[in-house]
Amino acid sequence: MLKELAERLSQGHRTMAYPKGEAVLPDRFRGRPAIDFAKCPDGCDACRAACPVGAISTVGGKPALDMGRCLFCGDCAVACKQGALGFTREHRLAAWSRDDLVIRDGAPAPQGPADPEKLAIFRRSLKLRQVSAGGCNACEADINVLTTVGFDLGRFGIQIVASPRHADGLAVTGPVPENMRLALEKTYRALPPPRVVIAIGACAIAGGPFAGHAEVHNGAGDIVPVDLWIPGCPPHPLTILDGFLRVVGSQA
Amino acid sequence: MNAGRPFAFHAGQAVPRRSVPALAFDEFREFAVGGVENGARLVALFGLPAAGDATQLLAILARDGEGLLTAATTEVGASYRSLTPDCPQAHWFEREIAEQSGVRPEGHPWLKPVRFHRPHCAARDAWSRPATLASKGFSVLGEGALIQALRPEAEGPECITSPAPNPQEKDRNVDPREETLRVPSLRGAPSPKTEKPDVGGMLPGVTDFFRVEGEEVHEVAVGPVHAGVIEPGHFRFQCHGERVFHLEISLGYQHRGIERALAGGPAARTMHYVETAAGDTTIGHASACCQALEALSGCSVPARAEAIRAIGLELERLANHTGDLGALAGDVGYLPTQSFCGRLRGDFLNMTALLCGNRFGRGLVRPGGAGFDLEPARAAELSARLDATMKDVAGAVGLLWETPSVLARFEDTGAVPRSTAEDLGLVGVAARGCGIERDARFDFPSGIYRLAQIPVSTWSSGDVFARAWVRWLEIQRSADFIREQLRSLPGGALRTECRTLAPESLVVSLVEGWRGEVCHAVLTDRRGHFERYKVVDPSFRNWMGLAMALRDQQISDFPLCNKSFNLSYCGHDL
Structure with missing residues (x-):
């Protein structure tokens, strides 16, 4: 017992100050992409051509980048010779509307939740059931890490639970292989309504690297109604936490 | 090895496909079975479409002591004589061949699908399942040609609609203690009762399972969705009270079609497929892929990049081993180490993010070199963080070995005899925990490991304790290795260009990922594109372990045993 106490003193208090304190991110972190549309010359599609997953399209001669498909690999930024496209260190990426994940010229301000009344019941307490449906264990690992002492998810009233019957919401990762479709549907139906569905990661939003494969659906949205989208491959734990905090209403 | 036609090559060496001996089937079978009997190890066995209706089988054996690989091919028709009764290492590979290539290994003791998907060649199904069963047919993708497309289009599907007969006998009523003996062994002649399992349709897990019947015997079914934040898989326990007679593991829920999509490459998504094959082994799989591409294109990787890749690979090992030790502590109810290690695992992931901006190492390993440099200031920062974290890891993990209640739960739990580990060809921590000196960094060193060796860490008891202790030994040695690399980081370029791939070639790359040996076997076609890209994740070989x-x-020890292996579902399912 004394050894455990001594070790506890040695390791110290490790819960981060976030969200009140600063978000500590690596200098090479690739967060929200930013495009300076004025710098895009006519007819240039270097970024679109460089994207391995078709996240960039050209709308009216200007690029539109879908963060839902984006793997945040940064190949487009390397390909952009005008310096118009880059990745910022902004980690807050979650959106209530799938359209709000698309970064384009003249995009409207992001929308709030479609059904705020449904969400009101989850303020201060949110129990989530996680289903990995083809997730590669990166999104899963960065959800799991939120339950460690570093992030201490419990202090926000959020908990990952072991049964859909105990859950208010479903957190889905992975592109949803056909082999997981039934299990995902059944889990969703086992959640008592009102229930919230969160799609975490590029796979769960749009299929990720597996988009278009016959073996998978292109994300959770094909199977269950998604309320909140959290992009990334995988999203940084703080990006996921920021998304969860929007559901409990302590983050705008 | 066939004495008349010796052919050996190195891991990471591209060889012309025509130099691989094409043997008659009986010679091929003897090559694999006899080779394994003589101490070699089956690292890959798979099929690819050949002319007409035939399927070419390719077996790759590793001779660990000599650091050499041998290979042979043969052509088979709709079926062939299974290798498994004489070579248990082939058991999972042959089930995969049946599923992917639609070829039946006759006499396989338990021939069921491993992933529950349509065969790569739609015209042939080893279980004669109707072609219309799949709810989504294969479609041609924008990139990555289908293996299907390589087939002559002449023949139509040969579908037999009647399901295979169910041979299971339901009327057995015998003493359960006798029944343990009936659980089929992989070695020796198969029991006729288990020869032809009913594999049902295409739904994962809908198939026959081993059954033990008798008074007070019960079956526990778990999954696919589990109680935590874990990937899906299905487990069937045959129990008598708390005692587990047998566990059967049924996977495939994570199948995303990676091997099928890799064929026809290299393409824009190639690196992303391998980086997400098993996302917690991003650097292990990316390294194996890059070594294959570099060998095929004859490109020489700068020493600086080799060192950075190795640092990434060892950080991956540090993060996962530390996390596993914490989780093992949690599974025996010892919370201090669990909570310390949960945080420390993240510290290692953040060191990987310091290197490349991503906690799992996405983008760090790229063909021809590394995607990110390690400048002196960054190397100093990494070194300081490593020292601070290792001090805490030593304190957190040290508690385990000083706590009798932890050791009492670790010791003698989930023991795998060394002979079983050898029969099954286990790799990684699972093998080294049985006292087997098997480590690709030592047996088949590539990159910077040719110059800087890491001692192989083993322990002989084969139980949960051994797998925990080997992890702790490896943590210390990986940290020492990273410190050494940071002190003597080579200068020079970061990346060279990889040009076109050699046509009609074979390359096998072996990388010791944190779970064990990652094997990528790549065959190129006449144009220098991937004709077949075979991925063997260490989990593929260890689930049976x-x-x-x-x-x-005790069934209540399943979480502890499972965590001591900590295998990948998606790495298996691909």
């Missing part, structure tokens, strides 16, 4: 570890254990 977990099933064996559970025999005669």
Whole structure:
């Protein structure tokens, strides 16, 4: 017992100050992409051509980048010779509307939740059931890490639970292989309504690297109604936490 | 090895496909079975479409002591004589061949699908399942040609609609203690009762399972969705009270079609497929892929990049081993180490993010070199963080070895006999925990490991304790290795260009990922594109080891045994 106490003193208090304190991110972190549309010359599609997953399209001669498909690999930024496209260190990426994940010229301000009344019941307490449906264990690992002492998810009233019957919401990762479709549907139906569905990661939003494969659906949205989208491959734990905090209403 | 036609090559060496001996089937079978009997190890066995209706089988054996690989091919028709009764290492590979290539290994003791998907060649199904069963047919993708497309289009599907007969006898009523003996062994002649399992349709897990019947015998079915934040898989326990007679593991829920999509490459998504094959082994798989591409294109990787890649690979090992030790502590109810290690695992992931901006190492390993440099200031920062974190890891993990209640739960739980580990060809921590000196960094060194060796860490008891202790030994040695690399980081370029790939070639790359040996075997076609890209994740070889570890254990020890292996579902399912 004394050894455990001594070790506890040695390791110290490790819960981060976030969200009140600063978000500590690596200098090479690739967060929200930013495009300076004025710098895009006519007819240039270097970024679109460089994207391995078709996240960039050209709308009216200007690029539109879908963060839902984006793997945040940064190949487009390397390909952009005008310096118009880059990745910022902004980690807050979650959106209530799938359209709000698309970064384009003249995009409207992001929308709030479609059904705020449904969400009101989850303020201060949110129990989530996680289903990995083809997730590669990166999104899963960065959800799991939120339950460690570093992030201490419990202090926000959020908990990952072991049964859909105990859950208010479903957190889905992975592109949803056909082999997981039934299990995902059944889990969703086992959640008592009102229930919230969160799609975490590029796979769960749009299929990720597996988009278009016959073996998978292109994300959770094909199977269950998604309320909140959290992009990334995988999203940084703080990006996921920021998304969860929007559901409990302590983050705008 | 066939004495008349010796052919050996190195891991990471591209060889012309025509130099691989094409043997008659009986010679091929003897090559694999006899080779394994003589101490070689089956690292890959798979099929690819050949002319007409034939399927070419390719077997790759590793001779660990000599650091050499041998290979042979043969052509088979709709079926062939299974290798498994004489070579248990082939058991999972042959089930995969049946599923992917639609070829039946006759006499396989338990021939079921491993992933529950349509065969790569739609015209042939080893279980004669109707072609219309799949709810989504294969479609041609924008990139990555289908293996299907390589087939002559002439023949139509030969579908027999009647389901295979169910041979299961339902009327057995015998003493369960006798029944343990009936659980089929992989070695020796198969029991006729288990020769032809009913594999049902295409739904994962809908198939026959081993059954033990008798008074007070019960079956526990778990999954696919589990109680935590874990990937899906299905487990069937045959129990008598708390005692587990047998565990059967049924996977495939994570199947995303990676091998099928890799064919026809290299393409824009190639690196992303391998980086997400098993996302917690991003650097292990990316390294194996890059080594294959570099060998095929004859490109020489700068020493600086080799060192950075190795630092990434060892950080991956540090993060996962530390996390596993914490989780093992949690599974025996010892919370201090669990909570310390949960945080420390993240510290290692953040060191990987310091290197490349991503906690799992996405983008760090790229063909021809590394995607990110390690400048002196960054190297100093990494070194300082490593020292601070290692001090805490030593304190957190040290508690385990000083706590009798932890050791009492670790010791003698989930023991795998060394002979079983050898029969099954286990790799990684699972093998080294049985006292087997098997480590690709030592046996088949590539990159910077040719110059800087890491001692192989083993322990002989084969139980949960051994797998925990080997992890702790490896943590210390990986940290020392990273410190050494940071002190003597080579200068020079970061990346060279990889040009076109050699046509009609074979390359096998072996990388010791944190779970064990990652094997990528790549065959190029006449144009220098991937004709077949075979990925063998260490989990593919180790899941059966977990099933064996559970025999005669308490079912309540399953989480502890499972965590001591910590295998990948998606790495297996691909």
